[in-house]
Amino acid sequence: MEIDVRRIAELSxxxxxxxxxxxxxxxxxxxxDMVEKMPxxxxxxxxxxxxxxxxxxxxxxxxxxxxxxxxxxAPQVEAGCFVVPKxxx
Amino acid sequence: xxxYELSASDLAKKLRAKELSASxxxxxxxxxxxxxxxxxxxxxTLTSEKAMETAAKVxxxxxxxxxxxxxxxxxxxxxxxxxxxxxxxxxxxxILSNFVPPYNATVVEKLExxxxxxxxxxxxxxxxxxxxxxxxxxxxxxxPRDLNRVPGGSSGGSAAVxxxxxxxxxxxxxxxxxIRQPAAYCGVVGLKPTYGTVSRYGLIAFAxxxxxxxxxxxxxxxxxxxxxxxxxxxxxxATTAARTYESLVQNLETPLPKxxxxxxxxxxxxxxxxxxxxxxxxxxxxLYEKAGMELVEISLPTTDYGLNAYYIIASAEASSNLxxxxxxxxxxxxxxxxxxxxxxxxxxxxxxxxxVKRRIMLGTFVLSSGYIDAYYKKAKAxxxxxxxxxxxxxxxxxxxxxxxxxxxxxxxxxRSDDPLKMYATDICTVTLNLAGLPGISVPCGMGKSxxxxxxxxISPWFEEEKLLRAAxxxxxxxxxxxxxxxx
Numbered sequence: 001m002e003i004d005v006r007r008i009a010e011l012s013x014x015x016x017x018x019x020x021x022x023x024x025x026x027x028x029x030x031x032x033d034m035v036e037k038m039p040x041x042x043x044x045x046x047x048x049x050x051x052x053x054x055x056x057x058x059x060x061x062x063x064x065x066x067x068x069x070x071x072x073x074a075p076q077v078e079a080g081c082f083v084v085p086k087x088x089x
Numbered sequence: 090x091x092x093y094e095l096s097a098s099d100l101a102k103k104l105r106a107k108e109l110s111a112s113x114x115x116x117x118x119x120x121x122x123x124x125x126x127x128x129x130x131x132x133x134t135l136t137s138e139k140a141m142e143t144a145a146k147v148x149x150x151x152x153x154x155x156x157x158x159x160x161x162x163x164x165x166x167x168x169x170x171x172x173x174x175x176x177x178x179x180x181x182x183x184i185l186s187n188f189v190p191p192y193n194a195t196v197v198e199k200l201e202x203x204x205x206x207x208x209x210x211x212x213x214x215x216x217x218x219x220x221x222x223x224x225x226x227x228x229x230x231x232x233p234r235d236l237n238r239v240p241g242g243s244s245g246g247s248a249a250v251x252x253x254x255x256x257x258x259x260x261x262x263x264x265x266x267x268i269r270q271p272a273a274y275c276g277v278v279g280l281k282p283t284y285g286t287v288s289r290y291g292l293i294a295f296a297x298x299x300x301x302x303x304x305x306x307x308x309x310x311x312x313x314x315x316x317x318x319x320x321x322x323x324x325x326x327a328t329t330a331a332r333t334y335e336s337l338v339q340n341l342e343t344p345l346p347k348x349x350x351x352x353x354x355x356x357x358x359x360x361x362x363x364x365x366x367x368x369x370x371x372x373x374x375x376l377y378e379k380a381g382m383e384l385v386e387i388s389l390p391t392t393d394y395g396l397n398a399y400y401i402i403a404s405a406e407a408s409s410n411l412x413x414x415x416x417x418x419x420x421x422x423x424x425x426x427x428x429x430x431x432x433x434x435x436x437x438x439x440x441x442x443x444x445v446k447r448r449i450m451l452g453t454f455v456l457s458s459g460y461i462d463a464y465y466k467k468a469k470a471x472x473x474x475x476x477x478x479x480x481x482x483x484x485x486x487x488x489x490x491x492x493x494x495x496x497x498x499x500x501x502x503x504r505s506d507d508p509l510k511m512y513a514t515d516i517c518t519v520t521l522n523l524a525g526l527p528g529i530s531v532p533c534g535m536g537k538s539x540x541x542x543x544x545x546x547i548s549p550w551f552e553e554e555k556l557l558r559a560a561x562x563x564x565x566x567x568x569x570x571x572x573x574x575x576x
Binding site for chain 1: 412453473512551
């Protein structure tokens with residue numbers, strides 16, 4: 001399967017430097033060539049482990065982290081909100 | 090013997106006998122870190138002050154005649170993808186270089202409840218993607234057994250500091266071998282628990298269905314002590330199994346019954362595995378046989394496609410998990426941008442390293458319209474086939490024994506330009522993550538160049554006790570593992 005690394009980068013929200021495109025194209029092609037060698041196998045049911053069940057928590061309201069603590073790591077904050085470039089023209 | 094060379098179990102005894110104080114222990118380990126860090130480079134952040142404060146509290150408790158928990162006063166290092174409240178947690182990435190978590194991971198809460206002094210945060214491959222710790226944005230880590238060589242990865246820092254004596258035990262994370270492979274390369278013990286045993290709350294996600302936190306130690310008992318302290322159901326992680334656990338460490342000395350069947354899967358001893366590794370692992374198998382256990386040749390044919398399925402599934406999940414890094418909520422944001430789209434793309438392109446970009450792109454590709462059936466769905470089918478093979482194998486055997494890695498530690502830079510060669514070191518370990526199985530790597534002698542070889546033991550799901558008892562048996566038989574590296 002031949003891949004188009006520019007297109008994949010675009011879908012991944014990544015910009016590749018022009019001088020890196022060739023390297024990534026080659027490496028990604030090798031990776032895809034490696035992983036695609038897989039035999040056809042019958043689809044098995046994913047078994048459920050009843051003895052070690054995973055339990056979802058109840059949909060209840062609990063106190064959590066404080067808003068100001070959560071916003072401390074944001075690059076830009078104003079009036080308790082994240083700031084991003086204008087989206088709507 | 091210096092204090093920093095002692096095992097956690099010995100330190101725990103000496104603390105209780107008042108032969109050593111927690112402050113003396115932590116001080117010794119911290120000064121070892123100061124003396125070795127320049128050469129080893131295992132830490133991203135050292136937290137000496139906080140560690141000494143915790144140690145002082147342990148000493149107060151002992152002085153007051155109060156009971157202390159098993160890890161109280163035992164210096165521990167934590168991989169830098171495990172969130173620590175008010176302490177920078179970078180996942181060794183530029184994109185998180187300024188991230189200070191407002192909360193603790195559940196495992197960190199448990200260590201704090203134990204009063205284990207956390208000595209620092211350890212270096213790793215960026216976002217745990219790599220097998221040598223060389224993809225770290227922060228620095229290179231050197232293998233304490235041979236400073237020209239890599240410590241393995243991705244938990245290379247956590248393995249290296251335990252081998253160097255600059256931590257007594259540590260925590261790492263294992264998505265495809267990231268605990269077991271560096272344990273093998275650094276000559277220490279590393280345990281990847283059954284998926285769902287240890288809470289992932291606060292672990293920076295790489296591939297959520299495969300990631301599992303686990304311990305490193307220089308002895309099996311030390312590794313088991315940490316495991317016992319961190320496991321258990323957590324309401325904050327719905328994938329932790331709802332079960333109760335029997336106490337563990339006290340049972341490690343009970344030998345496995347005669348007639349225990351140990352499977353040797355032929356696919357793990359094939360081409361691509363170094364002769365010296367095969368010999369060392371076979372010699373270990375013979376020790377079990379001599380003690381009255383039965384060796385059984387088995388076959389797990391789907392293993393041959395384990396790497397393929399692993400890189401597809403892990404990368405697919407990574408591409409989704411890492412979409413949260415967009416320069417809005419936390420982490421790095423690019424300086425120049427005209428609009429939102431440009432901000433996303435530049436932030437991510439400047440913030441992620443090349444290996445992370447490759448995995449995101451591979452994951453995006455295998456999930457993209459037109460390719461998902463041929464790649465992702467096929468890989469999931471192989472994963473289920475592989476799991477079924479293990480279920481069937483464990484009808485015939487009680488434990489499985491393999492090499493941890495096909496080789497010993499390679500030199501820094503040797504494989505950096507060849508991703509596929511780097512991925513090949515995971516061939517014996519990825520299958521356990523795909524199946525959710527527990528596995529332990531223990532040192533199994535030295536190769537010709539004086540580098541440690543790793544032996545991997547695998548048990549059925551949630552049977553870590555059997556696994557650790559088998560590992561403890563081997564440790565005893567060979568008269569103990571290499572201790573702290575001389576540096």
